[in-house]
Amino acid sequence: MAIIATQHLMRTYGKGAARFTALHDVDLQIEAGEALAIVGKSGSGKSTLLHLLALLDQPTAGTVVLNGQDTHQLKTRQLNTLRSATFGFVFQQFFLNSKDTVYDNVVLPLKIAGAVGKARRERGLAALREVGLLDKAKNKATDLSGGQKQRVCIARALVNRPKIIFADEPTGNLDSVTGQMIEDLLFKLNREHGITLIIVTHDPDLAAKCDRQLQIRDGQLVGGERDKIA
Numbered sequence: 001m002a003i004i005a006t007q008h009l010m011r012t013y014g015k016g017a018a019r020f021t022a023l024h025d026v027d028l029q030i031e032a033g034e035a036l037a038i039v040g041k042s043g044s045g046k047s048t049l050l051h052l053l054a055l056l057d058q059p060t061a062g063t064v065v066l067n068g069q070d071t072h073q074l075k076t077r078q079l080n081t082l083r084s085a086t087f088g089f090v091f092q093q094f095f096l097n098s099k100d101t102v103y104d105n106v107v108l109p110l111k112i113a114g115a116v117g118k119a120r121r122e123r124g125l126a127a128l129r130e131v132g133l134l135d136k137a138k139n140k141a142t143d144l145s146g147g148q149k150q151r152v153c154i155a156r157a158l159v160n161r162p163k164i165i166f167a168d169e170p171t172g173n174l175d176s177v178t179g180q181m182i183e184d185l186l187f188k189l190n191r192e193h194g195i196t197l198i199i200v201t202h203d204p205d206l207a208a209k210c211d212r213q214l215q216i217r218d219g220q221l222v223g224g225e226r227d228k229i230a
């Protein structure tokens with residue numbers, strides 16, 4: 001069974017004459033454990049699709065089915081719970097609280113989910129160990145290199161043991177060597193923990209490393225889906 005499927009997914013922005021359809025009637029299926037790249041030109045609808053798949057935004061029409069559950073009917077609070085239990089997020093802009101320590105940034109999703117005490121501490125430290133940053137736990141998040149900041153974001157994405165990591169241009173702010181490290185880390189999590197990766201990227205090399213590429217043009221999927229080994 002697909003971990004995510006969409007049915008007739010559509011998103012418009014604006015009203016009246018300014019109404020613009022950013023995504024038309026998208027049907028897709030993503031298998032558990034897949035590494036999927038979403039590619040396409042600027043403005044083609046990649047981020048719109050990612051936000052809908054990640055339940056961060058509501059479609060104008062159509063639905064996202066997550067693990068067989070139609071999310072269309074869910075209330076905001078149910079969506080929030082489902083999102084925090086199932087997804088991790090890694091964005092180009094990091095979104096770290098610069099005044100807080102690395103550790104506090106990483107355990108934030110656990111605090112929100114209500115985990116306390118020893119469980120929170122153990123999982124936070126395990127996530128930091130996974131990304132090789134245990135020794136930076138007490139540093140301020142601002143006192144890190146770009147690659148280290150992105151590793152903190154990956155640790156924060158991991159801390160709730162997600163089934164899916166959504167990554168929006170995860171290497172966009174990094175030099176190529178550092179970007180490579182971040183890619184390796186994401187693919188390691190995919191391989192070793194079976195975490196499904198859904199990555200929006202402009203980088204053809206990163207896209208080619210995924211199992212599959214979904215190409216979007218003007219809000220529509222192009223030519224179905226290209227397999228890596230075709």
Ligand SMILES: Nc1ncnc2c1ncn2[C@@H]1O[C@H](COP(=O)(O)OP(=O)(O)OP(=O)(O)O)[C@@H](O)[C@H]1O
Pocket residue numbers: 013014020022040041042043044045046047048049
């Ligand atoms: N909040 C919004 N209001 C109006 N139009 C929007 C809004 N968000 C996105 N759009 C439009 O929808 C289209 C798709 O935008 P989207 O951000 O999904 O593209 P993208 O492929 O992710 O682009 P990029 O690669 O530049 O990030 C664009 O034409 C954009 O201008």
